[in-house]
Amino acid sequence: MYQIIHKRKIFYFLSVALLTVGLAFLVIFGLRFGIDFTGGSTMEFEVSADTTQTQVESELTSLGYSNPEIRVLGNNTYRITVRELSQDQHVAIIAAFQTIDPVSQELSYSSIGPTIGSELKSKSLFATILVFSFIVLYISWTFRKASWGPVRPWVWGVAALLALFHDLLIVLGVFAILGKFFQVNIDTLFITALSTVLGFSVHDTIVVFDRIRERIKIHGGKESFEDTVNVSVVETLIRSLATSLTTVLVLxxxxxxxxxSIRYFVLALIVGMISGTYSSIYIASPLLVSWYTYKTKKF
Structure with a gap:
């Protein structure tokens, strides 16, 4: 039988290495917050095929917008993101596009003030903390009768929580790297993706934990806790991989x-799904065994 739990230190090392890189980028460079959180204005323009990004950037710079964020969306469409605009400034940018390309037209315009952006940031943080709290309480209650020596119900909850932190930090680290090298911003869709990832990850972890619990009921005392966890993880391995693979293929x-418009939302889901599958198999369950061996002085 494939020995996953016995090789847990290898998987711990891999996770620590990935988290170290991600955390380094998070601490040094941080995340690039979009206008949903910082406030600002976004416009989309349709232009002729002859219009270039260099022309657009030059015209905006001449209006006083240094380093404007310009994205080419395809079909000769540009998305411009700058600081919050007044009505006169908005009209001036439209006129600038008319100067570059007389047949250009504005497709959409949205503006968010810094107060609303700050409020969204606070609410997003609160929602994430609330999700973590309820997950720990739910798992602790669900596995209240699955104790094995020092592995009390709260240990199951903490193990799942650490796996969730692992997944959260992996996604944040990837987007810190993308923000540094590719100027990728995060918005409210990114928070939605994080919540979805947390839900998927804890669901996958609970499936594995439930199999461990069932095996404890049947074979408790007949085999070591490490063997019980390893067999349970291996028995759910194909199911976890198959579920994740089909989801990732769709994504x-x-x-x-x-x-x-949904590219980076989907990318966050893909990274989170892969990380969530990995953590439910190679992090959450091994942590139970590490706690057990530590408390019984076998670690």
């Missing part, structure tokens, strides 16, 4: 063909 299709 990859959306990433390739779903359009610019």
């Amino acid at each position: 990859v299709a959306l990433l390739l063909f779903g359009g610019e």
Whole structure:
């Protein structure tokens, strides 16, 4: 039988290495917050095929917008993100596009003030903390009768919580790297993706934990706790991988063909799904064994 739990230190080392890189980028460079959190204005313009990004950037710079964020969305469409605009400034940018390309037209315009952006940031943080809290309480209650020596109900909850932190930090680290090298911003869709990832990850972890609990009922005392966990993880391995693979394949299709507006939302889901599958198999369950061996002085 494949020995996952016995090799847990290898998986711990891999996770620590990935988290170290991600945390380094998070601490040094941070995340690039979009206008949902910082406030600002976004416009989309349709232009002729002859219009270039260099022309657009030059015209905006001449209006006093240094380093404007310009994205090419395809079909000769540009998305411009700058600081919050007044009505006169908005009109001036439209006129600038008319100067570059007389047939250009504005497709959409949205503006968010810094107060609303700050409020969204606070609410997003509160929602994430609330999700973590309820998950720990739920798992502790669900596995209240699954104790094995020092592995009390709260240990199951903490193990799941650490796996969730692992997944959260992996996604944040990836987007810190993307923000540094590719100027990728995070918005409210990114928070939605994080919540979805946390839900998927804890669901996968609970499936594995439930199999461990069932095996404890049947074989408790007949085999070591380490063997019980290892057999349970291996028995759910194919199910976990198959579920994740089919989900990721659909997400990859959306990433390739779903359009610019949801690209990074889908990318966050893909990274989170992969990390969530990994953590439920190679992090959460091994942590139970590490706690057990530590408390029984076998670690």
